[in-house]
Amino acid sequence: MANILDIRRRIRSVVNTRQITKAMKVVSAAKLRRAQDRTLAARPYARMLTNVLKSLVTRAEIYDPETGEPKHPLLAQRAENNILLIVVTGDKGLAGAFSANVTKAASRFLESKAGKNIDIEAIGRKGRDFFRRRYPAASVQTLSLAETEESMEARSETGERAGAIQIVGEHVGVLGKLEFAQARTLAESVIERYQREEIDSVYLVFNEFKSVIAQRLIVEQILPIEQIGEPAVRLAEEMTEEEKKKAKDAAISAGVGMRAESPADKVAEQFGTAQVDYIYEQSPEELFRSLLPKYVAIQIFRALLESVAAEHAARMTAMDSATSNATDMIDSLTLVMNRARQAKITKEIIEIVSGAAAM
Numbered sequence: 001m002a003n004i005l006d007i008r009r010r011i012r013s014v015v016n017t018r019q020i021t022k023a024m025k026v027v028s029a030a031k032l033r034r035a036q037d038r039t040l041a042a043r044p045y046a047r048m049l050t051n052v053l054k055s056l057v058t059r060a061e062i063y064d065p066e067t068g069e070p071k072h073p074l075l076a077q078r079a080e081n082n083i084l085l086i087v088v089t090g091d092k093g094l095a096g097a098f099s100a101n102v103t104k105a106a107s108r109f110l111e112s113k114a115g116k117n118i119d120i121e122a123i124g125r126k127g128r129d130f131f132r133r134r135y136p137a138a139s140v141q142t143l144s145l146a147e148t149e150e151s152m153e154a155r156s157e158t159g160e161r162a163g164a165i166q167i168v169g170e171h172v173g174v175l176g177k178l179e180f181a182q183a184r185t186l187a188e189s190v191i192e193r194y195q196r197e198e199i200d201s202v203y204l205v206f207n208e209f210k211s212v213i214a215q216r217l218i219v220e221q222i223l224p225i226e227q228i229g230e231p232a233v234r235l236a237e238e239m240t241e242e243e244k245k246k247a248k249d250a251a252i253s254a255g256v257g258m259r260a261e262s263p264a265d266k267v268a269e270q271f272g273t274a275q276v277d278y279i280y281e282q283s284p285e286e287l288f289r290s291l292l293p294k295y296v297a298i299q300i301f302r303a304l305l306e307s308v309a310a311e312h313a314a315r316m317t318a319m320d321s322a323t324s325n326a327t328d329m330i331d332s333l334t335l336v337m338n339r340a341r342q343a344k345i346t347k348e349i350i351e352i353v354s355g356a357a358a359m
Contacts, residue, residue, distance in 0.1 A: 025316055050229045053229070058156035059280075081200055083119070084201070102127065156305075189204065215313065
């Protein structure tokens with residue numbers, strides 16, 4: 001049996017660990033509240049923009065009646081030979097299997113597209129490190145979401161691939177202070193490459209966050225735009241009932257709300273849906289040229305916001321589980337220590353009684 005002093009030392013160590021995990025849970029809960037508010041605040045604009053585009057599609061021709069070609073290149077569908085995959089993971093650990101699940105989903109997607117040229121844009125340190133160990137990097141890399149025009153031109157002029165699957169972008173440290181301008185810059189880069197026919201499709205791998213207990217890991221196609229307002233989900237992985245229960249318990253203990261919608265969402269759903277005829281001053285081509293890039297940018301921004309919220313929720317749940325496990329370990333070690341102390345006392349009593357009997 002272990003020494004009582006060693007057991008007490010282990011108990012102190014676990015108590016200190018429990019204090020750290022409990023503090024990290026509180027911090028993650030506070031960050032989750034802010035991230036959840038930002039996600040809910042961004043949804044009305046996205047829904048309004050989507051409804052405007054859906055209204056425009058029903059009232060204007062999106063394909064040229066003579067040639068049959070789409071009136072905007074983002075609607076053009078081509079044979080899928082060159083693919084861009086945007087993978088959104090976290091920058092930090094201690095979030096359970098959050099980043100690992102994203103990279104596993106991305107790996108399954110890469111296996112399903114075997115034989116095609118795939119470029120990877122890694123957003124988040126965990127995803128960057130994962131893909132760096134497995135695939136080569138292109139000659140010119142983007143080190144932040146603010147990619148310069150010179151680097152974009154240099155990448156397009158080289159034309160040489162480092163491999164069938166290569167890393168073309170690394171965005172580390174941007175999720176902590178996420179702004180729409182960053183997502184818009186990435187969207188502009190993606191749209192320009194798609195219009196130049198360097199890539200034939202664009203996919204996004206991220207954690208979709210509806211609420212603390214309503215999350216799913218998805219692979220969504222954002223280009224070409226197949227149907228406005230209808231996410232082109234190619235792969236979806238829901239939370240298990242056990243994961244939902246753990247997330248709910250962690251949210252309740254941390255005082256985090258589990259609302260999925262804000263009051264402005266209902267107003268946004270009705271925006272632009274009235275069955276009336278509109279007179280457009282601009283041509284459909286000009287309207288699509290202005291609105292579709294914004295639609296792509298808001299999709300990317302929404303994915304980044306929801307991924308940030310999902311990461312904080314995963315870290316809060318993981319730290320709650322770690323705190324509960326530490327408490328169980330302290331109870332177990334305390335029981336072992338009491339048994340060891342009782343055995344020591346019993347041994348001493350037996351020795352005293354035996355010595356007295358021998359005299």
